[in-house]
Amino acid sequence: MNSKKSGYIQDVDRLIEETRVEQVLSHYNLPLPQSSTGEYRMQCVFNDSCADSQYGNLTVRLDDPANRIYCHTCEVRGNLLTLLHGLEHQRPPAGGRLRGVEFKDAVAKLREISGESIDPGTTQQRSPAAKPSLAPLPKEPGNTPLIRHEKEAARQLANLYEELVADVSEMSPEAAQYVRRRDWLTPELMKKWGVGWIPGNGRSLFRKSYLVYTHRDERNQVLSYSGRDLSFEEKWNKWLRDGRPEGKKPNKHRYVSGYRKGQELYGAQANRLEEEYVRESLERRGVVVVEGMNEVLRLETLGVAAVGIGSNKATDTQVQKLIRFAKHAGNNRILLLPDCDEEGEAGFKDLLWKLAEHGLSIRLGCSSKINEGRFAGRQPEDFDAEDIEVIDSNL
Template sequence: MSDIDDLIAQTPLELVLSHYGLPMPAAGAREHRMKCVFNEACSDSKYGNLAVQLDAAKRLYCHTCNVAGNALVLIFGLENHRAPTGGRLRGQEFKDAVAKLREINGLAEIEPAKAATKSAPAAFTETKPATKEVNVPMIRHEKEAARELANLCDDLVVDVAEMNPEAAQYVRKRPWLTAEQMKAWGVGWIPGNGRSLFRKNYLVYTHRNERGEVVSYSGRDLSFETKWTKWLRDGKPEGKKPNKHRYVSGYKRGLELYGGHADRLKEPYVQESLRKYGLAICEGQNEILRMEKLGVAAVGLGSNKATDHQIEKLVRFAKNAGGNRALLLPDCDEEGEAGFKELLWRLSEAGVQTRLGFTSNTHDGMMRGRQPEDLTDEEWAAIRETLSA
């Protein structure tokens, strides 16, 4: 049981609630009140509904039907809309709740293989691990060097006066990228004597998994434009194409969505954005940060093409938290629009009501060759008006 207790303690209530598209706890609260998930009749009671403690144990109690338990009981109620048989999770009900808790956390399950014949004894039934991949949080990484970088985000410089000239210039060109926002998102410059692979000339971004744990960092090469121009001038030599971003070795960025951490749902602007637009989707980190300043809660692919893992998450997020709606905000170049055309198709096939915020040819070509991070307040206001029409 200790491993299950540990998993419960490590699972934020926000992650469970976001999985089912439910409202988040108030900021700083020690207890979260919500509608009873075990008995619909409890909603009519004057004594209130379900209370869930926000500490590690996550004990819950319904003041009307008197069901008590922990996060596993809550998950069972959310799945089955009733209390556990006999008031306690046992047998298959317990196993199902644990499996769902692991699924919510993105952990692989052990699934029984089919027996070779119907008469094969249960003792000889083989088991095999599911192939679901995960990014190991850096704090629990097998390599000591990676574990030591887990809190690198705390060392990032967000004051332009303390950055080198290239980093300061990059940030100043984006006045919406404030020190407060950079601090909140784990974005900043690391000094040349820093303890990371990004110490040469990068602006660093922190990447988190759905639970909010740091799983990687990426660096935006501040010399990219110069390197790109030289590469074009040299005739695009094979094997020397410069990369705009650099990631920590071993990080599988196709498993995550930038900005897709559960505790973000606590932000009032996120709930308002989801009501207005559904789930907004962009490519990169700067796009997410710019749209946040415009009041739009978006998640990023880290690429112009979504992976199968990301599609699964996008569909789940849209259905659970976005009213089964998605808004695509692509980079309006050839590669960006090609990737988002495929994304539009795949989300629509999954039953998500999906629409485009803009393309190269809409709004009189205003966005042609541009990215969401380039939007001015006035331009977004014009686009927003067409979306609400």
């Protein structure tokens, strides 16, 4: 091994030793250890099936940088780079250990988290000015997948999506009318995303006036469900007629109590990267950001891969996730497609500013004034193929 490579490996080893586990967990918005010594247990990041075992927790040794992690179920072991690989890809290293591109990618991610850059051609360190690292977020409680929820009643809801009705002939009149108005909301698309109407039975979380959506985490685990109020437009117009009384603004979506939607992005499942249209969309547009669930679903039918923030305002956690996604899969690019009304644009202006501060390439794909007002008063849910062509032509 030549001296330059030896120096590089030595610096990588030093960086592994000096980077704290807390920095890595904060970067991925995961719970932090209560102590800085001893062992820390967390969900295995390499194999979903480990969660079904009583030994499924990944052991993280806080005092041993060389042998940092070990899973008693899938038997994956390694240092901080191995942990980073699992957090990024949700699978073990090919061949059992990091080599080649996998090793280099893990080192690059470690440099980003630590705020330090190592040049493979020299033993000197340099400041990563072109790619500023993300500041750690304050410790916040996350969302637990329903299958591992502490409450039995919640665990029993993990597979509720299997009972959602996607056939309009079996829905309530209100739900059927809502779906028929969106001819792109096909039974196949609804089943794929876990969308539908809940029959009136004992497992119902929502009354008949809601269309239900399944919410999953990056590992495709069910976190919760939400309901779209099928009477929202009527309630909204009444609220406007009444002079917008404070405290009575209707909500378009109802979320299950305890679900922290500001911790998640709708449509952020890592397995979406296996779909060809998603890879093509990322290559062409970067990460596309919209407000809600319907926008994500509609854009999929148009060949556009998007994630939703569930509101017109993004939380700090969502902003950092978007930055991470853009750097990992979007070639440092983000395309914003807000609802083109006063509230939608106001919220996304703030999001644009926050994202631009991190050196990303941010584009605004639609607004009430772009393209001579073509999109004024409209939402991405209403876009068609011609609208996407117009947006793409402006990139």
